[in-house]
Amino acid sequence: MSSPGPQSHHRSDARILDLFAGPGGLDVAAHFLGYKSIGIELDQNACETRYAAGLPTIHGDVRVIRETRFDEIPSSVDVLTGGPPCQSFSVAGKGAGRRALSTVTQFIHRLVNGEDEAAIDEELHDLDDPRTALVLEPLRWLLKAIETKGRNPYEVIVLEQVPAVMPLWEVYAQLLGSGEGRLAGVKYETRCFMLKTEQFGVPQTRTRAVLVARLPTRGGIERIETTHLPFDVRRDRRDAAQSDTLLSDSAIPAVGRRWVSMADALEEASKPSGSSVDVTRLRTGAELKFFVVSNYGSGGDPKNRGMRLSTEPAFTVTGKISRNRVYTSPAEFDAGRPDRFTIPEAGVLQTFPHNFPWSGKDQAQQIGNAVPPRLGMHILSMALRGNAPSSEELSAATTWPTTARDATEELRRLGCGDHSQCPPFSHQVTRSPRASCL
Template sequence: MGEYELVDLCAGVGGLDLAARSLGMPGVGIEWDVDACTTRQAAGLATVKGDVRDFGPADFPSANVLVSGPPCQTFSVAGTGAGRRALEDVQHFTRRLANREDITACLAELDDERTGLVLEPLRWALDAIDDDHPYEAIVLEQAPTALPVWEEVGRALLAEGYSVAHGVLNSEEFGVPQTRRRAVLIARRHGTAALPKPTHRRYRKDSSGAGNDFALLPWVTMGEALDRAEPFIVVSNYGSGGDVRARGRRTSTEPAPTVTGKIDRNRVMTEDGSDLARLSHSEAGCLQSFPADHPWAGKNIPLQIGNATPPLLAAHLLAASLDLDHSPAQAGTDGVE
């Protein structure tokens, strides 16, 4: 592997940073949330506490890999929807930014300031290009509704000489014991960008994880991920399509439903309907593919967990972006596999 160093914008608790560390790549994350920074510090992740809009590539001159999982609440079906309402505006702002226009005032007028953070990676990428130190690879992930933004960002990067791939990935197809869909973008300065290939089968309700596709591993179940002695059922607080009236039920032989910041409200029951202990912070983290002993700290830990990028998925994304030969499953992510 070449000499790579990562800078992570809107780094959260560090799912992408943990993946980088598992792949032997040093890096630093920029994060403004004090509680996420507390967890990052406990996990030994290099962190700059602050707003990514106050920094740029020149502040991290040795970084040659740019990654970001900007806040997705406004784009998520579980959030307020400010990002979805502003989607056309954001796409328009993306094109203006690609033309090197100053859009700061325009972004400040959006209903939710977090929505504009989705364009910070492009600002950083363009500034690095203009400073003649372009990033070797760029990895971005967000809620699926942000895919049109990544497509627009991709067009801007293509015009700057990058190879680009984007799409929506299913986390359980990469060994994460959870069905979580993410819009991703991978850009490469050299070589051909491509999304990572699934290692596990896609979850389909009322079907077996074993399946007939022997080229792929079975999906990872909650029962395999969590150290619980008996079978159980999880009733999700997050309803299908964001409708709380359509709360999903998953057995321990299935992946978890999407982990959100309200995962502590999920009921856990026996097969006969008796209540069991709800998911601990450690267990909720495991369903995001964090190690069981990850040192969660600070306030509102369920929200920290729900907002995180699954480290195992992140490791696949980073390996694909840098064309690494070895498998992230063997890279020491300490996630389930």
């Protein structure tokens, strides 16, 4: 099966609306499954990547778009997806969101019960971390669709976040299944999943909390079947099992193939003609061999930096991946001469295509904030079609179609226009269209 063609550069036929779209993890997944999408994104840098990739985008705040520009969303949209910013919930952050879980749960109930939204907004401003309130936005978008004349409820809803948000997804699931209050009798079949990325062929360890909701006319929600074995993050267990992981795939039990290693992914990504992934510097002879020292501490000790071998999956890819240190030998480590992952390499570890056109500034942060497209393909395929993506679709998802410069310019015009409706200060730095895509 060949890769789908370039994205439509217009919004009118989009089926999927991606809130907090980032550089396009879920949009990339949707593209390779044959679905058209439109994303809303606040960050101008991520928008530049989306424009360069041919992804229809509205540059704006999801709250502002919902309140004042909801009519710009195509009526063809019947799928709502989103991964609200996770910093306040993440174990890597200060934990304001985790402390506010019970408070946010109350807000969810109050919104569905029809309490005054202006009063709720006033209280939300008093949260320790204002970003915590963004986890309510998917619910507010659903309620807006239900209560807007001429709109239909979304047929499918897919939400993902860090594991700490699972209690909120469970509250969502309970209320979406009730049809009470402002849901106006609209009931969904719901199911929550805790998914490990390496079990879906993503060459990194990362756990995500996922909620899938569908109108009953689409039938029950099946489990999302894994394709690869889990990776044991405890080194003593890994070392003991190392000989087993060297077996060929044919020797692995039928429950799944061995997880994909960093070396596997980067080697494969370096093969296509014109690939931006060049791993020559990481070779020892003909073998791609290196080890990575994390930028983060482990076991509660910031000085205890974890290490992963090239024959293992990467650490969770975060916005700080460019700070991870890469060594090809103990001598390099002893001499303190680390290498770093390049932006295309970091993107490949997130399962973006090898030639994905990363643009704008803070590209490492864009990559770390994104949903791994390969995981997104498994989630969306199950949610929308009731089955796993085909091997042909997964194979095609390694190369991104080129977007012509005039198409990128048109997407920027549609997404940003004269900048008057973009977030304040996001266009302070004046750049030529060409420079802004570097």
